[in-house]
Amino acid sequence: MTVAPRPSLFRVDKDGLAADGLSRSFGPEQAVVDVDLVVPPGEIHAVIGLNGAGKTTLMRLLLGMLRPDRGSAQVLGCEVKDADGKVWRRVGHMIEAPFGYPELTVVDNLQAAARLHGLSRPAARAATERQVEQLQLAHWAHRRCRALSAGNLQRLGLGCALINEPMVLVLDEPTNSLDPFGVVLIRQLLQQAARQGAAILMSSHHLDEIARTARHLHVMHGGRMVGNLDPHGVDLERAFFELILSVDQAQQESSR
Amino acid sequence: MMAPAVGIEWLKLRRSRLSLITLILVALGCPALTAGFMAAAAQGPADTSLAIKINAMLVGEGWTAYLGMLTQILSVTALVGAGVVVSWSFGREFSDHSLGSLFALPTSRAEIAGAKFVVLIGWTMALSGLALIAAIAFAPVAGLHMPIDAAAGSIVKVVLVGLTGGLLAFPLAFVATAARGPLPAVACLILIVVVTQVITVVGLGGWFPYAVISLWSGMGGATVAAQITPPQLLLVPLTGAIGCVATIGWWRHMQVV
Numbered sequence: 001m002t003v004a005p006r007p008s009l010f011r012v013d014k015d016g017l018a019a020d021g022l023s024r025s026f027g028p029e030q031a032v033v034d035v036d037l038v039v040p041p042g043e044i045h046a047v048i049g050l051n052g053a054g055k056t057t058l059m060r061l062l063l064g065m066l067r068p069d070r071g072s073a074q075v076l077g078c079e080v081k082d083a084d085g086k087v088w089r090r091v092g093h094m095i096e097a098p099f100g101y102p103e104l105t106v107v108d109n110l111q112a113a114a115r116l117h118g119l120s121r122p123a124a125r126a127a128t129e130r131q132v133e134q135l136q137l138a139h140w141a142h143r144r145c146r147a148l149s150a151g152n153l154q155r156l157g158l159g160c161a162l163i164n165e166p167m168v169l170v171l172d173e174p175t176n177s178l179d180p181f182g183v184v185l186i187r188q189l190l191q192q193a194a195r196q197g198a199a200i201l202m203s204s205h206h207l208d209e210i211a212r213t214a215r216h217l218h219v220m221h222g223g224r225m226v227g228n229l230d231p232h233g234v235d236l237e238r239a240f241f242e243l244i245l246s247v248d249q250a251q252q253e254s255s256r
Numbered sequence: 257m258m259a260p261a262v263g264i265e266w267l268k269l270r271r272s273r274l275s276l277i278t279l280i281l282v283a284l285g286c287p288a289l290t291a292g293f294m295a296a297a298a299q300g301p302a303d304t305s306l307a308i309k310i311n312a313m314l315v316g317e318g319w320t321a322y323l324g325m326l327t328q329i330l331s332v333t334a335l336v337g338a339g340v341v342v343s344w345s346f347g348r349e350f351s352d353h354s355l356g357s358l359f360a361l362p363t364s365r366a367e368i369a370g371a372k373f374v375v376l377i378g379w380t381m382a383l384s385g386l387a388l389i390a391a392i393a394f395a396p397v398a399g400l401h402m403p404i405d406a407a408a409g410s411i412v413k414v415v416l417v418g419l420t421g422g423l424l425a426f427p428l429a430f431v432a433t434a435a436r437g438p439l440p441a442v443a444c445l446i447l448i449v450v451v452t453q454v455i456t457v458v459g460l461g462g463w464f465p466y467a468v469i470s471l472w473s474g475m476g477g478a479t480v481a482a483q484i485t486p487p488q489l490l491l492v493p494l495t496g497a498i499g500c501v502a503t504i505g506w507w508r509h510m511q512v513v
Contacts, residue, residue, distance in 0.1 A: 026513070063360040065512040085362030095512075099357040103271040112267070115260035118362040144271075160357075 016040045016199035017168050021071030022061050031057040033223040034071070037201075041167065044190055044200040046214035048207065048240065054223040055203040059095055059170050062201070075168055089118045092166030094174060098157020102146035106137050106156055109145060113160035124163075131159035134189065150177035158186060162193065169193060171202040175209055187213045207236045221247050261363050261371035265345075269375050275341050279379065282330075282337035283386035287394045290326040294398035315478045319406035322398050326391050327413050327473040332449070334421025335466070338380055339428050339445035345372050346429040346503065347438030356512050369433075369507035373426065373500050380422025384415040413473060420469050423496030429503040433510070465491040 017039040024032045032054045039045045047055045060066040062073045064080045073080040078087045100109050110131050114124035132141050135155045140148060145156065154177045161171060169190070175183045190213055194200055204210040210217065211231040219227050219240065226247045229239050269275045297310040313328055314321040346369075349355040358368055388411065395401065404411070425445075432441035452466040461467030461476065462484060468491060470476070472484040 060356070060512055063356075065356055065359045067511060085364070088360050089362040091360050093356075093360055095356040097353045097356070099354065101268055101354075103268060103273070108267060108271075112264045113357075115264060116358075116361050116363045116368075 015076055015167065015197075016043075017062060017076075017170070017201055018074045019058070019062060019071065020073070022058065022068050022073055023070040024057060024061055024066055024068050030223045032061060032068075035220075035223075035225050037218065037225065039168075039199045039201050041197045041199045042194055043216065044194050044202065044214045045216045045218060046210045047201065047203045047218050047220050048205070048210060048229070049203075049220035050244070053220040055220055056095060056172050057223075058220070059093075059172055059201065059203065063091070063093055063095065063170055065095065085118065089164065090167040091170070092117075092161040092164060092168070093170040094157045094161040095170065095172045098153050099160035100145040100148070100153050100156050103144060105144055106141050106148070107132065109156060110159055110163060114163045117164040119164060127163050127165075131163055134162075135159045136185065151179055151182055154178055155182060155185075158189070162189065165196075166193075167198050169198050169200045169202075171200070173204050174202055175204060175206060183209055207240060211236050219243055222251075258363075258367045258371055258374075261368045262374050265368070265371045265375040266378065269341075269345070269379060272344070274344050275379065278337045278341055279383055279386065282333050283383050284390045286329045286333050286387055287326055287391040288397075290322060290329055290391070291394035291397035294322055294325065298399060312477075313474070315474050315481075319395075319400055319404050320410055322395065322400055323391065323406055323410040323414055324474050326387070327410075327417050328470065328475045330387060330414065330421070331417045331470040331473045331475065334380070334383060334418045335424050336421075336445065336449065337383065338376070338422040338425035339448075340442060341379060342376055342422075342425040342428045343432045343438040343441035343445065345376060345432075347432035347436070347441055350432070350436040351438060359512065364508070365510070366504050366508040369429075369504045372429070373503075376422060376425075377419075380419050383421070384418030387418055388414050417469055417473055420492045423492055424466055424469070425499075426496040426503070427499030430499050430506065433503055433506050462488050463491070465495040468492065 019035050019037040022032055022035045023030070035058055037045070047058065049055050057066065061068050062075065062080065064083065067081070075083055075091060076087050099113050101112070104112065107128055110128040111124045114127045115121075119127055132138055135158065137152065137155060137159065140152055145153060148156065154174075158171070158174055161169065174186055178186065187209070190200055190202070202210070202214065214231055217229040217231050218225055219229060221244050227243050229236060229243070233239050293310045297307045301307065313325050315324045349358060358365055391414065392402070392404070428441040428445055431444045432438050435441065448466050452461070452464065455461055455464045456467045456471070456476070461471050468484060468488050471480050472489060474481045
């Protein structure tokens with residue numbers, strides 16, 4: 001007996017980001033289960049879920065930081081496992097900890113990120129100046145990162161993720177530790193990047209904020225994509241918990 | 257794409273307090289200790305336990321004895337110093353959870369790991385050069401003055417022993433990587449020093465890469481030093497190369513777990 005191949009989500013938007021039946025376990029723990037996702041160019045998608053829902057693991061799989069047990073991921077039309085420097089040159093990300101070596105200054109770190117992204121020395125300098133201005137880090141530009149507040153370190157990390165003007169951007173809780181001004185600043189930067197054609201995937205626990213930034217909200221629970229929410233809905237928090245609760249109840253009933 | 261990674265790793269190493277303090281402690285501390293020991297042995301009574309121990313480490317006289325003793329001390333301390341720096345360099349991204357930043361880049365992780373090794377070789381060269389300069393500066397304490405009245409081989413040996421300390425520390429990069437942090441590698445370094453003592457005592461040091469350099473530098477006496485053969489010395493670069501290749505291979509295929 002042969003199994004009919006599942007219709008691939010790929011090639012729908014080959015310049016964006018896609019997951020096709022992506023699964024990954026850690027021992028008995030199923031962290032990501034059969035996740036399908038397409039983030040086309042020019043759109044901001046958000047993954048929301050409780051702690052341990054699998055959001056960070058999904059992002060790691062999409063960036064090749066983890067190898068999937070099943071399924072595959074594509075970035076800019078290329079299988080992640082086959083992606084080379086030409087693909088990664090156009091990708092930016094910030095997962096878990098911001099890029100920021102404590103012994104280096106803000107400018108040093110931005111230039112380091114730019115050089116690692118393949119920018120020439122002059123281009124790295126120009127990109128660094130641009131990010132310092134854009135993220136309003138001029139006051140701390142020559143300060144070592146160990147002296148930065150968590151919020152400014154987060155801004156630096158976002159500057160490093162944006163340094164190469166990426167066409168695919170993956171950000172894990174980008175507004176963590178930011179003050180309200182920083183949150184608005186990041187929202188504007190992400191919306192600007194999307195207008196320029198970037199495919200953006202982000203995660204957050206701040207439902208109100210993410211509803212203002214993202215166009216599509218995907219809810220993850222227990223490693224699975226369990227539904228979508230309307231970012232313009234009336235009571236997003238209520239809708240989120242109702243969805244989570246209905247999934248839990250359905251699972252309980254099926255396990256009886 | 258390796259050149260930018262080398263530049264960044266060099267900047268990180270230059271700005272690191274750990275790397276700077278270790279460099280100063282080893283490169284200045286060893287010659288200072290050597291000069292102090294020689295002065296103590298020369299000026300005090302010859303039958304004290306300190307004088308007896310120091311005199312056992314001295315081969316020849318004057319600059320030859322001074323540089324020879326420095327080589328012996330450096331053969332252990334260069335390994336310890338380089339071991340700490342190598343462990344930090346390869347383990348830091350694991351312990352501060354920033355390893356993910358080194359993925360999904362046009363600069364591959366194998367290139368980044370290679371760049372770390374390149375700058376660590378540079379660090380050990382700086383260590384050797386600085387130790388030699390410091391030895392000249394501290395020589396008057398031991399009653400020695402310019403010009404250096406010793407065979408060129410004595411000077412070359414100081415530099416080589418400093419460099420081999422770096423090479424022998426390379427396998428610790430693999431430990432820091434596989435164990436995902438610098439502390440297991442430091443623990444392994446301590447274990448290596450202890451095991452080296454035991455292996456040397458039982459007489460197998462000539463074929464143990466972590467002991468052969470100390471024996472070659474005269475720690476087991478002039479007779480043992482003269483018996484060390486080139487194949488035994490080749491174990492040192494071989495150990496470094498194995499550590500280097502294994503670590504780069506691991507970095508190429510590793511995941512953020």
